[in-house]
Amino acid sequence: EAGVVQSPRYKIIEKKQPVAFWCNPISGHNTLYWYRQNLGQGPELLIRYENEEAVDDSQLPKDRFSAERLKGVDSTLKIQPAELGDSAVYLCASSSDNEQYFGPGTRLTVT
């Protein structure tokens, strides 16, 4: 069974530029999560989807971050414009019951 796929794995951009991350969850998993993990910290939830619906986006900085999950499968997380403080690893996870399966993450560096 293929795991959670994320791309790109690494991204370096200048501040004020836009950036997008893509996630393909495990087949059949209805719940999809986006987390941000700062260096030396644990993951922090940004948004959770149940199928196409964002059911928890309370921690998503909506002034610059947006996300979508079309057709309840793949998801895209976008930042526009990026700030220096957005440098982090962005993790996608999916679940069908009690266990969240994480992808390898996208490491974003904003210069």
Next chain:
Amino acid sequence: QKEVEQDPGPLSVPEGAIVSLNCTYSNSAFQYFMWYRQYSRKGPELLMYTYSSGNKEDGRFTAQVDKSSKYISLFIRDSQPSDSATYLCAMSAGGYNKLIFGAGTRLAVHP
């Protein structure tokens, strides 16, 4: 004060040692407790989970929850170099969807 506190380490032990990893928390509503292992450049993977108080054992790993003290532990017996990773505790008040992670403890097991 963070809801979940975890000593970041690093913790360095010789092969074969017993390792003790700990987290404290402040939210008495937490009922679900998990330990994740995260290798460098990888996403976290679930090691163990427990509901409410008590102990749970799985091979060389034992998880303990003491809700009266708001303290959880993970013990690793006969530690191996392959156990070298960051160990993240995570907990939730309502199900497995809203996890609050600790900062993670870096463990190095040397031959």
